[in-house]
Amino acid sequence: MTPVLEFDRVGFAYERQPILSGISLSICAGECTALVGPNGNGKSTLARLALGLIQPTHGVIRLFGTQVHRFRHWSLIGYVPQQVAVAAALPISVEEVVRSGLAGQLRPLRRASSTQEERIEHVMDLMGLQQLRRRRFSQLSGGQQQRALISRSLVTTPRLLFLDEPTSGVDTEARTALRDSLEHLVSIEGLAVVYISHDPAGFEGLARRVLEVRDGHVRPAPGPPQVSSALGAVA
Incomplete structure (x- = not known):
């Protein structure tokens, strides 16, 4: 199976200051990988590299x-x-x-297709937003806002999803709801998720691998792996 994302000896420097060095990483469909580590050690930089927002100094x-x-x-x-x-x-x-997640796919004055409408409904169901659909975004709790923003990223039916600190500032109930929704996307729909966080409670029972980004390198995080029974059989 071709990985959805590969880093092959990738490095990145900002104004000649090395940030990441010799990163080799492979992520496949149906896999949730958590990236942890102290702030300023390159977690978000790694995501920006994968998204093509910045270019590596070396590597592929x-x-x-x-x-x-x-x-x-x-x-x-x-x-x-x-x-x-x-x-x-x-x-x-x-x-x-x-719906704004479809903006890049719709021409001006064009309505969403029936397939896109079905996807919108599916995502809102999955993320528990149907009862909130008419509510003003600014009136939502932090956890509800995060689920709406994640839903926006899911309406294009992505196969790889990056979440940067998705549980920052949300309560335990919101973390649990988000984790349950993501588990469905990973284990049932085969989505690959890269979950960037300093909050172990957010990805506990969801991440197949927990990798630490520290001092410019990526290595398995210390401690027992955070593997759920639902995802343990994913190759």
Whole structure:
């Protein structure tokens, strides 16, 4: 099986200051990988490299077998950054936030197709947003807002999803709801998830692998692996 994401001896430096060095990493479909480590050690930089937002100093990055600088099928990639600005003053509903994920696929004045409408409904069901669809986004709790933003990234049916600190500032109930939804996406729909977090409670029982990013390198995190029974059989 071709990995959805490959890092082959990748390094990155910012203004000649090394940030990442010799990163080799492979992620396959139906796999959740958690990236942990102290702030400032390169977790978010690794995601930005994979998304083609910045270029490696050396090494090769591939998405679905294609080098990232030649990759064009960006609807296959979902990304929820650590902080997403949605103007609180705008009277935008939860459903409108979710639909905005299709903006790159729809021409002006074109309506979503029946397949896209079905996907919107499926994602909102999965993330527990149906009862909130008419609610103004600014009126939601932090956990509800995060689920809406993740839903927005899922409406294009991505095969690889990056989540940067998705449980930051949310309560235990919200973490559990998010984890349950992600487990369905990974184990049932075969989505590959890269979960960047300093919060072990957020990905406990979900991540097949926990990798630590520290001092420019990626290595297995110390301690027992966080593997759930639902994902333990994934190759």
